Amino acid sequence: MKNCRDIRGDLSAYIDDELTSPQRAEVEAHLASCSDCQRELLEIKTLVTGxxxxxxxxxxxxxxxxxxxKIACADKPEALNWQDHVFRPLWLKVPLEVAALVVIIGLVMRGEHPLPTPKVTPLKLAKAEGGESAVLSETELKTATADNRKATIADQTAAGASGMGAGGADNRPTAGARRIPVVRGSDELATTPPSAPSPVVGLIRNMEFPRSKLSETVTFHGRDFDDVRNRAQQLAARCSGRVVVVPQSKDAPEQTLFVELPQEYVAAFKLELSKAPGPSAALAKGGNAGQSGSTNAGTPSVGVLTGKVATNSIVDGVVPPSLRDDAPAAEPKTVLEIRVVTPAN
Amino acid sequence: MERVLHPDAKAEASDRELLERCRAGDETAFDDLVLRHQQRAFNVAFQLLRDHEDATEVAQDAFVRIYRSIGDFRGECEFTTWLHQIVVNLARNKHRWWKRRGRQASVSLDGTVETADGEVPVQIADNTDAPDVQAVRTEFVELLRRHMNELPRKFREVLVLRNVDNLNYEQIAEVLECSVGTVKSRIARAREALRKSIKDEM
Structure with a gap:
C-alpha cells in the first residue's frame, strides 16, 4: 500500500493520464480517503491548466x-572576396607564394649589395661660421661646379656589375639602365641621400654609429683612396669635423669613410673634396697628399673652410664618442658616408 | 501518367507523405510542412527562450535544417518529434549563447517586438480554449509565466513540451532522448518546483 509521498509522486502522471490501469486505480483509492492529496491534486491541476x-x-x-x-542563402556558394580570389585556388596560390619569396630574397640581397641610387642631392650653400666670411655664394657655387661639371651619365647598373667606377672610359648610357649624374673634377663625385640600402649601413650599426646622423652618401671616383682620405681629413679638421675610416682591404675596389662635420660645412666640404688636391692638400699635417695619383688640375682651394681643428680627427675603425648619439653635441653635426671607388687595375 | 490530386488530398496529406514528396523534389510539399508546423515550432521556441526574435530565428533555422537533411530522415520517429528535437537543441544552443554573455531572457507578452517591418506588437493566436481555461488566463497566467522563466532549463523543456505542445511522455522521451521514466519524474519535479516557487511568492 502506497503512502501519501508515493501517491504524490504519481499525481502528475495521473493528471497526464500516463499511468497504467492498476496504478491509476491505486491513486484513485488513496485520493478517496486523503484530503491532503486531494488538495495537492487540485493545485497541480490548476498549475497545468495555467x-x-x-x-x-x-x-x-x-x-x-x-x-x-535562408535555404537559398545556404545553398548559394559563398561569395568570394578578394582574398579568396587570390589565395583559394592552389594553382594560383603556390606560384604567387614562390614569386613573393623570390621578391623578398631579391630585396634582401639588394640590401646587402645595393646599386648606387640615382638621386642627387643638390649642393647647398654653405654658411660661414660666425657669418663673417661667407664661404661661397650661391652664384660662386654654381660657377665653381659648372667649371668642374662635365655631366656624365654613368650606367650604374653596368658599373655595379662590372665593378668599374663611373670614372672609367666607357660612360655611355645604357637604355633602361638607372642613371646617375656625376660631378667630375679631378675625380668624380656623386652624392646620394642615405636612403639607399648600403652594406656600410650594417657596419655603421655594428660600430654603434647613429644612423640618424647619416645625411647622405657621396660616391667619389678617385684614383687613390689615401689621397681622398687625407684631403677629407684636412678639410674636416678645418671645420671641427672628424673622419672615420672603415677598415677594409686595400685591394677592395671601393673604400668607405665617414665624415662628421657641422651641417653648414657639408656643401663646401663636398665642393672642396671634388676639386683636385691643391693648396688645401698641402695643409695636411704629415698627410700623403703628394702621393696622390691625381694629376688633374682642379680649381685650387682658397681655404674657404675655416674653424677649429679637431685633435683626434682620424680614428681608423673606431667611432669617436662624439659620433654617438649619447655624446653631448655642441652643435648639430651630420655624417657623410664617402664611398671612394678606385678604378680596377 | 500524370498524377492528379484532389485539392483536399493535399491538405490532408500526412507529414510522412509530404516528406516523401519533398524527397522526390516537390518544393511545395516542404512549404506545406512549414505552414503546418510553423506555429508549433515557433511557440515551443518562444516558451523556451522568451524572446520573439530568437524564437523566430530558432524556428526558421529548424526548418532550414530539416530541408537540408530531409534525405537522411528515415522515419524512425514522427516528423513532429524530429522537429521538436531540432527546436529544443537549437534553443539550448541559444540559451548557452545567452549564458556566455550573461543575458537574461524575458519579454512581456504585452510588449512589442522588433521585426523587419519595424516594431510591432506581439501577436497572440486566436484562442479557442475552453471557458475555464480562458478564466485562468489572468494574473495567474502572468505569474506562472514569470516563474516558469525561473525554472531550470530541463524543467522548462518538459513542461513546454507536455503542456504547451501537448506531447505525451513517450514523445517527450524521444525528443529529449531519455527514458519515459525520466520524463515522468522530471515533469513531476518540475511542477512541484513551479508550485513551490509560486507559493513562496504568494
Missing part, C-alpha cells in the same frame, strides 16, 4: 519566405 493557457503566439509574417531565403 501552463496550457499560456498564450499561443502567431509566428511572424513571412515566416515561410524567410525560411526559403
Amino acid at each position: 501552463v496550457v493557457a499560456l498564450p499561443k503566439l502567431q509566428p511572424p509574417p513571412r515566416f515561410l519566405t524567410e525560411v526559403r531565403r
Whole structure:
C-alpha cells in the first residue's frame, strides 16, 4: 500500500493520464480517503491548466519566405572576396607564394649589395661660421661646379656589375639602365641621400654609429683612396669635423669613410673634396697628399673652410664618442658616408 | 501518367507523405510542412527562450535544417518529434549563447517586438480554449509565466513540451532522448518546483 509521498509522486502522471490501469486505480483509492492529496491534486491541476493557457503566439509574417531565403542563402556558394580570389585556388596560390619569396630574397640581397641610387642631392650653400666670411655664394657655387661639371651619365647598373667606377672610359648610357649624374673634377663625385640600402649601413650599426646622423652618401671616383682620405681629413679638421675610416682591404675596389662635420660645412666640404688636391692638400699635417695619383688640375682651394681643428680627427675603425648619439653635441653635426671607388687595375 | 490530386488530398496529406514528396523534389510539399508546423515550432521556441526574435530565428533555422537533411530522415520517429528535437537543441544552443554573455531572457507578452517591418506588437493566436481555461488566463497566467522563466532549463523543456505542445511522455522521451521514466519524474519535479516557487511568492 502506497503512502501519501508515493501517491504524490504519481499525481502528475495521473493528471497526464500516463499511468497504467492498476496504478491509476491505486491513486484513485488513496485520493478517496486523503484530503491532503486531494488538495495537492487540485493545485497541480490548476498549475497545468495555467501552463496550457499560456498564450499561443502567431509566428511572424513571412515566416515561410524567410525560411526559403535562408535555404537559398545556404545553398548559394559563398561569395568570394578578394582574398579568396587570390589565395583559394592552389594553382594560383603556390606560384604567387614562390614569386613573393623570390621578391623578398631579391630585396634582401639588394640590401646587402645595393646599386648606387640615382638621386642627387643638390649642393647647398654653405654658411660661414660666425657669418663673417661667407664661404661661397650661391652664384660662386654654381660657377665653381659648372667649371668642374662635365655631366656624365654613368650606367650604374653596368658599373655595379662590372665593378668599374663611373670614372672609367666607357660612360655611355645604357637604355633602361638607372642613371646617375656625376660631378667630375679631378675625380668624380656623386652624392646620394642615405636612403639607399648600403652594406656600410650594417657596419655603421655594428660600430654603434647613429644612423640618424647619416645625411647622405657621396660616391667619389678617385684614383687613390689615401689621397681622398687625407684631403677629407684636412678639410674636416678645418671645420671641427672628424673622419672615420672603415677598415677594409686595400685591394677592395671601393673604400668607405665617414665624415662628421657641422651641417653648414657639408656643401663646401663636398665642393672642396671634388676639386683636385691643391693648396688645401698641402695643409695636411704629415698627410700623403703628394702621393696622390691625381694629376688633374682642379680649381685650387682658397681655404674657404675655416674653424677649429679637431685633435683626434682620424680614428681608423673606431667611432669617436662624439659620433654617438649619447655624446653631448655642441652643435648639430651630420655624417657623410664617402664611398671612394678606385678604378680596377 | 500524370498524377492528379484532389485539392483536399493535399491538405490532408500526412507529414510522412509530404516528406516523401519533398524527397522526390516537390518544393511545395516542404512549404506545406512549414505552414503546418510553423506555429508549433515557433511557440515551443518562444516558451523556451522568451524572446520573439530568437524564437523566430530558432524556428526558421529548424526548418532550414530539416530541408537540408530531409534525405537522411528515415522515419524512425514522427516528423513532429524530429522537429521538436531540432527546436529544443537549437534553443539550448541559444540559451548557452545567452549564458556566455550573461543575458537574461524575458519579454512581456504585452510588449512589442522588433521585426523587419519595424516594431510591432506581439501577436497572440486566436484562442479557442475552453471557458475555464480562458478564466485562468489572468494574473495567474502572468505569474506562472514569470516563474516558469525561473525554472531550470530541463524543467522548462518538459513542461513546454507536455503542456504547451501537448506531447505525451513517450514523445517527450524521444525528443529529449531519455527514458519515459525520466520524463515522468522530471515533469513531476518540475511542477512541484513551479508550485513551490509560486507559493513562496504568494
